[in-house]
Amino acid sequence: MKRFDYVRPATVTEAVAAAAQPGAVYLAAGTNLLDLMKGNVSRPDRLVDVTHLDGLDRIETLADGSLRIGALVSNADLAHDAEFARSYPAVAEALLSGASAQLRNAATVGGNLLQRTRCAYFYDTASRCNKREPGSGCDARDGENRGHAVLGWSESCIATHPSDFCVPLAALDAAVEIEGRGGRREIAFDDLHRLPGDTPERDTVLEPGDLIVAVRLPPVARGFAAHARYLKVRERTSYAFAVVSAAAALRIEDGKIAEARLALGGVAAKPWRARGAEEVLRNVAPTADAFQEAARRALEGAKPSGDNAFKIELTRRIVMRALTLATAGTPARIPALPASPFAATSGALHV
Ligand SMILES: Cc1cc2nc3c(=O)[nH]c(=O)nc-3n(C[C@H](O)[C@H](O)[C@H](O)COP(=O)(O)OP(=O)(O)OC[C@H]3O[C@@H](n4cnc5c(N)ncnc54)[C@H](O)[C@@H]3O)c2cc1C
Numbered sequence: 001m002k003r004f005d006y007v008r009p010a011t012v013t014e015a016v017a018a019a020a021q022p023g024a025v026y027l028a029a030g031t032n033l034l035d036l037m038k039g040n041v042s043r044p045d046r047l048v049d050v051t052h053l054d055g056l057d058r059i060e061t062l063a064d065g066s067l068r069i070g071a072l073v074s075n076a077d078l079a080h081d082a083e084f085a086r087s088y089p090a091v092a093e094a095l096l097s098g099a100s101a102q103l104r105n106a107a108t109v110g111g112n113l114l115q116r117t118r119c120a121y122f123y124d125t126a127s128r129c130n131k132r133e134p135g136s137g138c139d140a141r142d143g144e145n146r147g148h149a150v151l152g153w154s155e156s157c158i159a160t161h162p163s164d165f166c167v168p169l170a171a172l173d174a175a176v177e178i179e180g181r182g183g184r185r186e187i188a189f190d191d192l193h194r195l196p197g198d199t200p201e202r203d204t205v206l207e208p209g210d211l212i213v214a215v216r217l218p219p220v221a222r223g224f225a226a227h228a229r230y231l232k233v234r235e236r237t238s239y240a241f242a243v244v245s246a247a248a249a250l251r252i253e254d255g256k257i258a259e260a261r262l263a264l265g266g267v268a269a270k271p272w273r274a275r276g277a278e279e280v281l282r283n284v285a286p287t288a289d290a291f292q293e294a295a296r297r298a299l300e301g302a303k304p305s306g307d308n309a310f311k312i313e314l315t316r317r318i319v320m321r322a323l324t325l326a327t328a329g330t331p332a333r334i335p336a337l338p339a340s341p342f343a344a345t346s347g348a349l350h351v
Pocket residue numbers: 025026027028029030031032033034050071097098099100103106107108109110111112113114115116162163164165210211212213239240241242
């Protein structure tokens with residue numbers, strides 16, 4: 001096993017300084033990072049344990065009405081916060097559809113955003129993988145690639161981003177607060193994750209030493225609470241990553257969609273915001289025809305990267321289904337169960 005340093009800084013400033021040196025990585029709950037280290041996929045020289053930093057475990061409403069979620073809040077604590085689930089039901093639904101109860105109790109907000117792909121070749125050090133070993137090749141291209149990307153992929157890498165939580169965050173225009181060597185800055189959530197291009201080893205725009213301190217949801221995101229769903233298709237009902245997923249949120253006024261938000265999961269190296277589909281849905285009645293056209297726009301440019309052409313049709317149907325469920329209304333008790341794509345739309349009553 002590779003030897004590494006372990007440090008536990010007391011402040012955010014100390015953490016950023018400790019992580020700025022090459023080979024250093026942050027350790028949160030470790031549910032992804034430690035697996036990668038045990039498999040020799042990740043070989044850091046230094047672990048900077050952030051779990052004891054003060055003030056990063058709070059959920060707070062700011063003066064402007066936005067919600068600030070500290071990077072160390074656990075996935076479970078966030079999803080089970082009643083006020084949070086009422087205001088951002090699709091986000092709660094996404095969190096509860098991810099991983100298992102034990103994992104959600106440990107996994108943090110910051111770690112969920114930065115978890116690595118689940119491409120099997122990335123985890124197998126005997127395989128060629130440009131993300132793990134830049135320039136080595138990509139064994140997924142001619143291998144087992146049913147689960148791989150249909151949007152935004154490149155010849156270098158066809159992996160997908162595995163997070164559920166990130167999908168509604170992208171739809172609702174979240175922002176990410178980062179503390180780095182140059183101080184505090186903020187980026188739009190949609191700008192955090194990168195498409196692979198020629199540098200698939202870089203999942204995000206973060207620089208060495210950058211620490212995610214919080215995620216913020218803007219006040220307008222609450223305006224979608226009455227008609228918001230996260231729908232995930234997976235290969236078994238207990239814990240499993242998404243084959244594809246969709247977060248759909250609508251603001252319906254006088255029988256028409258005043259504003260729509262849509263993002264897709266399991267289709268690309270980043271949560272995929274479907275802005276073209278959102279435009280199609282503006283100021284129209286929520287009908288099957290409108291949803292069909294929105295689904296078509298959402299998948300514009302999609303192409304299989306191997307044996308996964310089925311994902312394009314599946315995603316089209318999940319988009320239509322998510323929009324239909326969102327129109328019917330957010331269930332009064334959210335989420336009663338992780339959303340099933342087969343659940344009846346009747347009974348979805350938002351009070
Ligand atoms: C069996 C299993 C099933 C799973 N199923 C799902 C699923 O269905 N859906 C889903 O979304 N996820 C799923 N997950 C993934 C799980 O959600 C992630 O492992 C978890 O969210 C990571 O959080 P963590 O705190 O443990 O991060 P860690 O493992 O500690 O860190 C992950 C990465 O984030 C970096 N990091 C952590 N915190 C910060 C920070 N504040 N700033 C900068 N960098 C940071 C670390 O350096 C590391 O690179 C599953 C995991 C397992 C093991």
